[in-house]
Amino acid sequence: MKQNLASSVRFILLLFLNVECLNEQSPPGKPEVLKCRSPEMETFTCWWKPGSDSGLPTNYTLLYNKEGKEQIYECPDYRTAGPNTCYFDKKHTHLWTSYNISVKATNEVGSNISNPHYVDVTSIVQPDPPVNLSLQVIQSAGILYLWAKWSPPPLVDVRSGWLILHYELRLKSEEREEWETIFVGQQAHYKVFKLHPGLKYIVQVHCMLDHGKWSEWSSESYIQIPNGNVQYKREQQCNPDNIQGSPLEGLSY
Incomplete structure (x- = not known):
């Protein structure tokens, strides 16, 4: 009787261990394509989220084909944009073309593939934020105003005229919760x-191209508005664009 009971216990333990091993050694979980973004309508990057790895080494492959084409291609660059990404350079980016993108996860037991993610480059354009935001307090003809200047995101080629950026500026005093947002237009400065x-x-400030979404907001810049009169050196009064240095350089109170 005791021997039969011991045999039954051993059988149950072995069954439990086999089930655990099967659970550990299973195909990977289903990955998910999170988003794709183009900063300048010439290249784009896709990000994905891995599924469970089932305790086994898992390899991820991004596969895509183009609308109306049967040939399947693999991601051209897994390194440039970081982990779990695929970067498409100018040679692999084509406007007005729909991409059907999937990510395949594979381990020694099996594989799993994400749901398809459809991308048209013109619909995923979101530039990087503007850079080099500088602030100056100026008084002219008895009127005090804030002169804000910035530069377009480096990846966007605005000099050729092919791409046009639009800007918004927002500001608030440190004491307030709500921002005041101002549409600036195409100029990279504002009073x-x-x-x-x-x-x-x-x-x-942030920006957008004619197609796509607004960028993230730039880094915050701070400036103290003086209580007294502000006077600039004569050579600085003519053109605020010539002012350089810290936000309050050249001011006297």
């Missing part, structure tokens, strides 16, 4: 009036 003397302001 802000109706400032409150003695307050410190936070300013950001």
Whole structure:
């Protein structure tokens, strides 16, 4: 009787261990294509989220084909944009073309593939934020205003005229919760009036191309609005664009 009971216990333990081993050694979980983004309508990157690895080494392959074409291609560059990404350079980016993108996960037991993710480059354009935001307080003809300047994101070639950026600026004093957002247009500078003397302001800008989404907001820039009169050196009064250095350089109170 005891021997039969011991045999039954051993059988149950072995069955349990076999089930556990089968659970550990199973095909990988289903990966997910999170998003694709083009910063300048010439290249784009896709990001994916791995599924469970089932405790086994798992290899991921991004596969795609183009609308109306049967041939399947593999990701041209897994390194440039970081882990779990695929970067498409100019040679592999074609406008007005629909891409059918999937990610395949494979281990020694089996494989799993994501749901298809359809991409048209013109619909995923989101530039990087503007850079080099600088702030100056200027007083001209008794009127005090804030002069904000910035540069377009480096990847967007605006000099050729093929790509046109539009900008928005937002600002608020440190004491307030709500931002005031101003549509600037195509110019990379703006004058802000109706400032409150003695307050410190936070300013950001973002941009978008004719097609696509607004970029993320730029890094925050800060400036203190003086209480007294502001006077600039004569050579700086003519053109605020010539002003360089820290936000308050050249000011006297």
